[in-house]
Amino acid sequence: MLDELDRRLIMLLARDGRRSFASLAEELEVSQSTVRSRLAKLREDDVLQIVALCNALLLGHQVVRLLLRVRNLTPRSVADSLLGIQHINHVALVAGSHDLYLEATCRDQPQLIELMDEIRRQPGVASIQPIIVTSLAKDYTWEGLRGTAGQNAGDPEAE
Incomplete structure (x- = not known):
């Protein structure tokens, strides 16, 4: 079960998966070691994977x-x-x-x-x-993560 800190960490990484532990820690108001351990646990539990995405259609695929x-x-x-x-x-x-x-x-x-x-x-x-x-109007693996569907992932109280 994700807690509020985990959800906020996922939200920040969904916007920019390249953020440093220091930057995340500062925004979340926790230590870098807390960010590091939370991120390691989320990855270990297969809740989170940080990847680079591309729009294959724009590449002609x-x-x-x-x-x-x-x-x-x-x-x-x-x-x-x-x-x-x-x-x-x-x-x-x-x-x-x-x-x-x-x-x-x-x-x-x-x-x-x-x-x-x-x-x-x-x-x-x-x-x-x-x-x-033939065209992507919305993709939850990309920009869609910035909408409510991605932000509320794992939030039991989300509508």
């Missing part, structure tokens, strides 16, 4: 979302088999008319075709519904 249906195997086992595929950035088990949700980025259409063929070869994959992203 193919961005695709894929909805998969699974047959004869569990969705979790199929998801595990997809984790090692290089171009897949996101694998999630979902509820509804599909079993898995994937996000992937490919250099171009031929690489996208190769990716889809590789996914189809995975045991248990019954069908794939690709959704080609």
